């Protein structure tokens with residue numbers, strides 16, 4: 001049999017949708033049910049929370065794809081300056097078939113630039129962003145089309161994000177056919193939720209993108225390999241799944257590296273897998289950990305070493321005692337690291353790593369601390 005080289009189906013790049021999203025079936029189903037249901041369904045306002053590499057961006061993209069297959073129009077943005085304008089532009093681009101060009105240019109103001117604005121246009125009081133958005137949504141809703149807004153990389157410091165949430169709250173109250181999905185690092189989300197002015201958001205569904213269960217990882221790896229025309233030995237699959245620790249980015253790194261050992265062989269062997277897993281762990285260090293700890297101070301790292309040695313959720317008193325510092329000093333570093341999304345808050349004031357495998361890496365790299 002002449003060997004045919006198949007393309008590597010894995011996608012170890014931020015933001016690329018993998019052929020199979022491990023462990024997300026239930027979340028996706030809940031949200032699609034919510035879209036299918038009437039306005040007011042709680043799944044229509046959902047916040048995804050997870051560290052770097054847990055699959056937030058990809059999940060928003062997947063939901064957009066699925067929603068659009070159900071006839072929804074979407075506006076997909078990241079939380080930064082120009083957010084409000086970008087939402088209108090996105091609707092303009094994605095809803096050209098449903099919204100009359102006239103009302104689009106009137107509402108988004110896209111065509112009205114330069115010096116040739118007529119007197120009457122100047123005299124017309126400027127419409128607020130909310131009224132522009134509402135007009136577009138009305139036009140869509142009248143045709144039975146809903147609007148999904150996705151906001152990635154939520155940043156509590158981004159002022160226009162409050163306008164989006166505030167307007168959305170009104171739209172929900174008016175029972176418009178809309179949905180809002182947001183995603184961000186744990187600490188950015190908790191900062192946003194602390195804002196009294198948009199306390200409405202606290203009632204949104206929160207989905208933490210925790211580690212994917214091992215059997216779901218194994219299923220996704222095997223299915224991806226088989227769909228791409230190869231097979232994987234069962235011991236190899238077991239090892240591959242185990243070594244990801246359920247971390248989505250690592251699923252792709254492991255899959256990618258075990259595939260490329262002997263791409264001309266029909267079956268991925270245990271040897272290929274052992275070698276591939278080592279490479280994946282190096283990639284994980286290079287692509288996530290090195291850049292994560294590059295920005296940290298020595299004391300930050302000492303804090304993290306202490307947390308890793310304790311080996312799980314811990315509170316400030318525990319860490320201070322193990323570190324040999326006072327609670328005030330320890331709290332200062334706790335706060336710094338929370339802000340950077342490296343650790344995250346758990347119940348009862350405890351914290352833990354928000355990036356799996358990072359604790360082990362830190363212990364290995366700084367054994368002398």
Ligand SMILES: Nc1ncnc2c1ncn2[C@@H]1O[C@H](COP(=O)(O)OP(=O)(O)O)[C@@H](O)[C@H]1O
Nearest residue numbers: 013014015021022053054055056057058248249
């Ligand atoms: N559920 C999943 N199953 C398998 N791989 C995933 C899953 N979610 C994300 N990935 C992969 O993980 C990597 C990071 O995804 P991304 O959405 O960019 O993460 P985030 O936005 O949370 O930093 C990408 O390579 C993507 O293909």
Ligand SMILES: [Mg+2]
Nearest residue numbers: 015056057058
């Ligand atoms: Mg992202």
